[in-house]
Amino acid sequence: MVVLDAAQYKCPNCNAELKFTPGTQELSCEYCESSFTIEEIKQIYAENEALLEEAPPEELAAAEDFEEHNTLYHCASCGADIMADDRQTALFCYYCHNPVILSGKLTGDFKPSKVIGFKLDRDTALGKFRQWCSKRKFLPKDFKTEQQLEKMTGLYVPFWVADCNIYADYSAIGRKVRSWTSGNYRYTETQEFNVVRQGRIITSGIPADGESKIDDLLMEAIEPFDYSELKDFSMSYLSGFYADKYDVDKAGVFPRIRDRANQASRKVISDSISGYTSVTVQKETYNIRKTDWEYMMLPVWFMTYKYKDKIYEFALNGQTGKLAGTPPLDKTRLKLFCWAIGGACTLLVYLIGGLVG
Secondary structure (H helix, E strand, C coil), rough: HHHHHCCEEEEECCCCEEEEEECCCEEEEECCEEEECCCHHHHHHHHHHHHHHCCHHEEEEEEEHHHHEEEEEECCCCCCCEEECCCCCCCCCCCCCCEEEEEEEECHHHHHCEEEECCCCCHHHHHHHHCCCCHCCCCCHHCCCHHHCCCCCEEEEEEEEEEEEEEEEEEEEEEEEEEEECCCEEEEEEEEEEEEEEEEEEEEEEEEECCCCCCCHHHCCCCCCCHHHCCECHHHHCCCEECCCCCCHHHHHHHHHHHHHHHHHHHHHHCCCCCCCCCCCCEEEEEEEEEEEEEEEEEEEEEEEECCEEEEEEECCCCCCEEEEECCCCCHHHHHHHHHHHHHHHHHHHHHHHHCC
C-alpha cells in the first residue's frame, strides 16, 4: 500500500521519481540521493502546490520559439555540443579548436529561463588577460601571441541556480570556563549548557555549471555573478557569441549544490553561537526539503591552451571581469633563469673572495 502511494511522488529537489526503500522506510531518489519520510513528503506537497501544476501556456510557447531559432553544432573530436542562434555559423570548437559540424535543433527542454548579457567586450577581456599574464613569469613564448589570443571566445555557460529550503537540526554542549585565584588556591569553574538550534534555513542563488567539459572549480573561481541583472532569456543574446548545451542535469549537479548549501547552513548555525569557551557538537543534520531551480546562461570569456599534451583552461567573468586559470610553466625558461642566477652568484662569490684575498 505504501509503495503504490509513494510512486505518485516526485523528488522535491530534482523532480525524479521517488521510490520507497524498505531498509530505511523512507522515500528515496536514486538520482540526487535525497531521502524523505512519508510524512515529510506529504507535508512538502501540501505546502507547495506548484509541484503538481502543469507548465503555463506562455512557457510552452517560449519553448517552441526556442526550438525554432536555435542551431546546434557538434564537435566530432571532443564531443562538445555548441549552441548558436540560427543566423550564426560556428567555425571551431572552443575546447579543442577543431572544426564543428551542423547537428540540428535543440528541444525546448534546453531553453534557459534567464540570462545575464555580456558587459565586457572582447578588447576589454583581452586587456584584462594580458594584465593577468604580465604578473606571471616563465610562460611559454607563444602563450600571449595574437594567434593564441584569437581563441578567446565569448561563451554563455549553462548554469543551474538553486534556492534550497533546509531543515537544520543541531545540538551541542557549550562550556563556559573561568578561573581565579584566592589566597594560595587556584579555582576553575566549568558550566555546561545545552545548545540547540532547530528550524528552516533558506539559501538563495547557489550556482553550479551544467557543462562537464569545464572544470567546476574554475567556474566557482570567477563567481559571483550579480543576479540583479538577470533578464528573461532570448536567442538575441547569443548574437555574436556561443553557448553550451548542458550535459549535466539537475540531479547531476545536486550533490554540489547540497554541499554548498550545507556549508552555508553550517555557517549560519556557527555564527549564532557565541560566548562559550568550547562547543562539542552532538548532532548536526541539514536536510534539504525542497529545491527551486532556475536554468540560466551566464557570460564567460573562455580560452584553452594546449601545452605539452595538457589542456589549460582560462575563464573571465563576462559581467564582472574576475579571471581565473592555471598558467602553464615553461620549465626550460625556468631552468635557464636559475642557471643564470646561479652563475651570477658564483661570479659574485669569486669576486668577493678575490677582494678579501
